[in-house]
Amino acid sequence: MGKSWDKVKKYEASDADSLKLSIRTTAPSDDGSFGKPTYLKQTANSDVHHSTFNDPNFVENYFKSSRLHFIGTWRNRYQKRFSNMLKGVGYGKEFVHSSSITKGSTIIHIDMDCFFVSVILRKYPDLLNEPVAVCHSDNSRGTAEISSANYPAREYGIRAGMFVRDAKACCHNLVVFPYDFEAYEEVADQFYSILHKHCNKVQAVSCDEAFLDITEYDDINPESFSSLIRKEIVETTKCTASAGIAGNMLMARLATKSAKPNGQCFIPPEKVDGFLEELPITSLPGIGHSIGEKLKAKELHTCGQLRMVSKVALHKDFGERVGDMLWSYCRGFDDRKVEVLKEAKSIGAEVNWGVRFQDIMDCEHFLIQLSKEVSSRLKECGVLARTVNLKKSYFYANSDKRRRKGAKEPENIWAVGTLPVPTDDVALIQRIVKQIFASFHINVREVRGVGLQMSRLERMELNRRAAFPLSSFSLKELESSILQDHFLEPFSH
DNA sequence: ATCCTCCCCTAC
DNA sequence: TAAGGTAGGGGAGGAT
Ligand SMILES: Nc1ccn([C@H]2C[C@H](O)[C@@H](COP(=O)(O)OP(=O)(O)OP(=O)(O)O)O2)c(=O)n1
Ligand SMILES: [Mg+2]
Ligand SMILES: [Mg+2]
Numbered sequence: 001m002g003k004s005w006d007k008v009k010k011y012e013a014s015d016a017d018s019l020k021l022s023i024r025t026t027a028p029s030d031d032g033s034f035g036k037p038t039y040l041k042q043t044a045n046s047d048v049h050h051s052t053f054n055d056p057n058f059v060e061n062y063f064k065s066s067r068l069h070f071i072g073t074w075r076n077r078y079q080k081r082f083s084n085m086l087k088g089v090g091y092g093k094e095f096v097h098s099s100s101i102t103k104g105s106t107i108i109h110i111d112m113d114c115f116f117v118s119v120i121l122r123k124y125p126d127l128l129n130e131p132v133a134v135c136h137s138d139n140s141r142g143t144a145e146i147s148s149a150n151y152p153a154r155e156y157g158i159r160a161g162m163f164v165r166d167a168k169a170c171c172h173n174l175v176v177f178p179y180d181f182e183a184y185e186e187v188a189d190q191f192y193s194i195l196h197k198h199c200n201k202v203q204a205v206s207c208d209e210a211f212l213d214i215t216e217y218d219d220i221n222p223e224s225f226s227s228l229i230r231k232e233i234v235e236t237t238k239c240t241a242s243a244g245i246a247g248n249m250l251m252a253r254l255a256t257k258s259a260k261p262n263g264q265c266f267i268p269p270e271k272v273d274g275f276l277e278e279l280p281i282t283s284l285p286g287i288g289h290s291i292g293e294k295l296k297a298k299e300l301h302t303c304g305q306l307r308m309v310s311k312v313a314l315h316k317d318f319g320e321r322v323g324d325m326l327w328s329y330c331r332g333f334d335d336r337k338v339e340v341l342k343e344a345k346s347i348g349a350e351v352n353w354g355v356r357f358q359d360i361m362d363c364e365h366f367l368i369q370l371s372k373e374v375s376s377r378l379k380e381c382g383v384l385a386r387t388v389n390l391k392k393s394y395f396y397a398n399s400d401k402r403r404r405k406g407a408k409e410p411e412n413i414w415a416v417g418t419l420p421v422p423t424d425d426v427a428l429i430q431r432i433v434k435q436i437f438a439s440f441h442i443n444v445r446e447v448r449g450v451g452l453q454m455s456r457l458e459r460m461e462l463n464r465r466a467a468f469p470l471s472s473f474s475l476k477e478l479e480s481s482i483l484q485d486h487f488l489e490p491f492s493h
Numbered sequence: 494a495t496c497c498t499c500c501c502c503t504a505c
Numbered sequence: 506t507a508a509g510g511t512a513g514g515g516g517a518g519g520a521t
Contacts, residue, residue, distance in 0.1 A: 050507065065508045071505050072511035136507050144507055160505095179508095206505045286514085288503050319516050322502095345513070352509055412500090449509085496521075502514085 051354040052366055059369035062351060065136070067116075067147050070181050074207045076381060077185070078192065079341075085196045086341050104269070105215040106222050107338065108199075109252035110229065110243040112191065112208035113261040116148035118239035119187050120177045131156060131174045133167060138176040140168040147179070151261045187237045194232050198225070203338045211249055213338035226264050234262075250334035251275075253285055272332035276303040284329045291318065303330035343457075344381060348389070349373045350451030357444040367433050370452045375426035378454065382461070384422035385454035388429065390415060390436040410448050413440055422458045429454075 052058045063069045079086060112118060116134040121127055131153035137144035142164045149158040149167070156171035168174055188207040195202050201213035214222060226243045233241045240262040244255025251267050254275070259265035267275055281303055282292040294317070300306055307330050314323035328334060349370055357363045367390075378385060391414040415436050423429065433452060 062508055063510085066510065067508080068505085068510040069508085070510085074505090075512090139506070142506070145509075209505075286503065290502060321515055342513090346511090348511070350510065354508070414499095451510090453511095494521105497519085499517095501516085504513100505511095 051356040052362060053356045053358070056365070057369075058354065059349075059351060059366065059373060062354060063349075063373070065179070066353075067179060067181075070179075070184070071206060073377075074185075074188070075204065076377065078188070078204055078207075080380065081189065082192060082196065085200075085202075104247045105213065106217075106245065106247065107249050107252040108212040108214060108222065108226050108229075108243055108245050109249065109256045110195070110210055110212065110226070110233075110241055111205075111256050111260075112187075112233075113240045113242055114148050114150040115187075115208040115239070116179065116184060117150040117153075117177070119183045120180060121150070122238045127175055131158065131171050133158060133164075133174055133176050134179060135164045135167075135176050136178065137164050139164065141165050187239060190237045191233060191241070194229060194236060198229055201338050201340060203340060211252065211338045223264070223266050230264065246272075248332075248334040249336050249338065250285065250329055251332055254279070254283065257283070276330060276332055279303045281306050281326075281330065284326075286322075286325055286329070291322070294318070306330040343459075344383065345457065346453055346455040347374060347377050347381060347383065347385065347457065348391075348451060348453030349377070350391075350449065350453075352449030352451075355448050355450060357447055360444055363437065363444045363447065364434055366450060367437055367452070368430050370450060371430040371433050372426055374452050374454055375424055375429050378424035382459065383457045384424050384460060386419050386422045386456035386458070387454060388417045388419065388432045388436070389453040389455060390417075390433050391451045391453050413442065415439060418456075422456070 050058075050062075055061055117132050120134065121132060128150075129152055131150065133149045133153055134147045135144050144164045146158060146160055146162045146164060146167050148160055149162075153167075153171060153174060156174075158167045158170050158174065164176065184207060191208065192202070192204065192210070195210055195212065199212040199214060199217075201216075203211040203213075205211065214220070214225065217225070222245045226245055230241050230243055233239070242256050242260040242262060243264040244252040244257070244259060245264065245266040246252040246255050247267075247269055251272060255265040255267045258275075280301060281287055281295050284303070287295075295301070295306070298317075300309065306326060309327075311323065311327045314326050317323070318326060351366075351370070355366070357366065391412075417432050417436055419428070419432070429452075
């Protein structure tokens with residue numbers, strides 16, 4: 001608590017006057033727009049086309065178009081839709097089936113091939129062997145991100161996350177389609193219906209990807225079983241999936257990648273070492289850019305090379321858990337269990353695109369939208385939260401210096417408030433959020449992103465909500481107990 | 494030792 | 506034009 005507070009304080013001390021002024025200042029009165037809603041104003045801060053400036057319903061509309069929001073919120077929709085299938089099955093730890101002791105586990109990992117592209121190409125089968133991507137923009141100078149590229153496109157080096165202009169530079173003939181989130185949702189439903197029909201231990205990784213634990217299915221052949229499932233998926237969805245079969249989740253996942261597209265791969269225990277020997281360490285799940293660079297700096301590239309490094313040395317360089325992971329994964333060891341259900345620890349929403357505030361009113365309007373979003377997500381999950389975290393309120397500190405340096409990295413500021421009672425009430429959340437934001441004392445014109453996260457979650461049915469309805473606490477009471485959490489104290493005015 | 498806070502990292 | 510969200514794991518370093 002102390003640390004984050006220091007940050008707020010420090011910022012205020014370094015730029016106190018202009019910031020205080022900007023908070024007190026409403027819209028400039030000399031442009032004739034005073035009193036108009038911001039989205040009708042023309043101002044110098046409206047330098048993005050679609051932004052909080054010209055859309056009073058920005059959060060909702062933005063989320064409707066955001067692929068990352070679609071991916072990020074998919075799990076909640078899945079858990080609701082498949083709650084029947086998920087309830088009865090335990091948390092994966094409860095008991096060890098006898099066959100896993102005698103012959104080890106059998107895990108299938110299954111993942112749709114170039115998912116977003118496959119879904120749209122159902123309507124354009126002629127393009128199946130042409131380079132195709134899904135992206136918001138088809139502008140060959142655009143900076144929209146490629147979401148998914150099919151395998152012909154990947155031959156040109158096109159990858160998810162690339163700017164469309166770079167993808168077009170790789171392949172002049174790249175065909176770009178827009179998103180169709182409803183269709184992805186539908187296909188994902190069909191995909192999971194099939195998986196749950198065939199297996200009772202399904203761990204959903206994402207809308208196009210899952211682990212199946214078939215250890216208990218003694219009398220089936222894993223490869224035929226996997227084939228059968230893939231066949232049913234392609235017949236039902238008209239999209240192909242690839243699968244990996246192995247003795248643990250790690251090897252099954254790596255097997256899938258090697259089998260793509262539209263294939264499957266079984267890695268028996270005796271083939272594990274050979275499979276890993278030349279595999280780049282960066283292909284291991286959990287090893288991304290940062291750890292990959294560290295390893296590269298040590299001239300470590302393949303899993304085979306990594307095996308030469310002692311566990312002690314890995315602990316020293318990467319910490320205990322990451323060190324253990326590297327040591328185990330490069331040997332093909334992985335003792336994670338397929339887990340059907342995991343309880344959420346936090347629920348939040350954030351926007352870091354198109355955020356442009358002219359004045360404090362815009363900011364508050366935006367915070368109300370975010371609060372509504374989070375409140376309704378808490379309700380959907382049947383969960384109440386005690387901690388409000390107005391986090392990652394990005395802004396360019398002291399604009400000029402930073403921007404001229406070309407440093408696009410925004411700085412963060414955040415503060416936490418703890419409620420005396422867990423809540424999902426939108427009015428209460430709004431109130432607290434507004435207070436926290438007011439305490440930031442930042443120039444709202446510099447804000448480029450806002451996030452609201454709630455944690456310390458409690459399941460609704462375990463909570464004695466009926467006995468203590470929110471209305472039995474006055475807002476004043478709640479606010480004073482939040483103040484005791486002393487994140488507002490130093491700025492109380 | 495263990496926990497907590499404030500981050501960074503990773504994956505889709 | 507363009508939609509850079511979401512959630513969990515875990516490390517460093519300090520508090521207990
Ligand atoms: N950076 C990313 C990664 C993924 N996705 C979306 C689009 C993908 O179609 C979907 C599934 O992600 P995958 O990692 O499974 O990628 P694909 O299914 O597209 O390709 P692959 O055949 O490698 O699985 O998630 C995205 O929008 N942005
Ligand atoms: Mg996929
Ligand atoms: Mg996937």
